[in-house]
Amino acid sequence: MDDKCDTRLYVGNLDKRITESNVIKMFTPFGKIMSEEFLWHTRGPKRGEPRGYVFIEYSTKEEAELAKAKMDGRLACGRPLVVRLASEKCLLETSNQLKPSCDGKKPSAAGCTSGMMNRSAKIAAIKNKLKSLEGEGVGIKKLRETDSSTSTHETVSSARKS
CATH class of the missing domain: 3.30.70.330 (RRM (RNA recognition motif) domain)
Incomplete structure (x- = not known):
């Protein structure tokens, strides 16, 4: 091989x-x-x-x-x-x-x-990517909060227009 x-x-x-x-x-x-x-x-x-x-x-x-x-x-x-x-x-x-x-x-x-x-190198690469995203202020929790607040606001706004 x-x-x-x-x-x-x-x-x-x-x-x-x-x-x-x-x-x-x-x-x-x-x-x-x-x-x-x-x-x-x-x-x-x-x-x-x-x-x-x-x-x-x-x-x-x-x-x-x-x-x-x-x-x-x-x-x-x-x-x-x-x-x-x-x-x-x-x-x-x-x-x-x-x-x-x-x-x-x-x-x-x-x-x-x-x-x-190898597996450990893949895991290290994923961890490094996550760290770099966290360093940019982007986290999964923050993304979810942003998405949910935006969709709630849009729902309330569209309900008022009706």
Whole structure:
């Protein structure tokens, strides 16, 4: 499992004009591509349009690392590509207060097998989000009080007009 984790890349920030063929041409010089998953919107108003990212799997870890080093930040259709090991992707999107579990070392087994954060990291991310909301003066209790007082006021006002 660790082998696949080390050889699979996330490539993001793709312009919607970039096709699967373009991606393969851009990344073939760095090694043998074993698989490529170009993602599309399947529902809604953007159905059929590219989602803006792709997963590429190389045959070796060295090829994947070379492609990451050479292509991360490179401009494609005027946009800088974001290239990461796929196991790093979800860890980088979490709160800035969390540290990725890999810290530049070999990713943890949990990150490799599911591509997800471990349970304690998820809990920490939720707690940090709640703290930041409380810091902004937004609390669930306060939101409920605001909603109920507004709806009560509106009900009384509409009853008086009748």
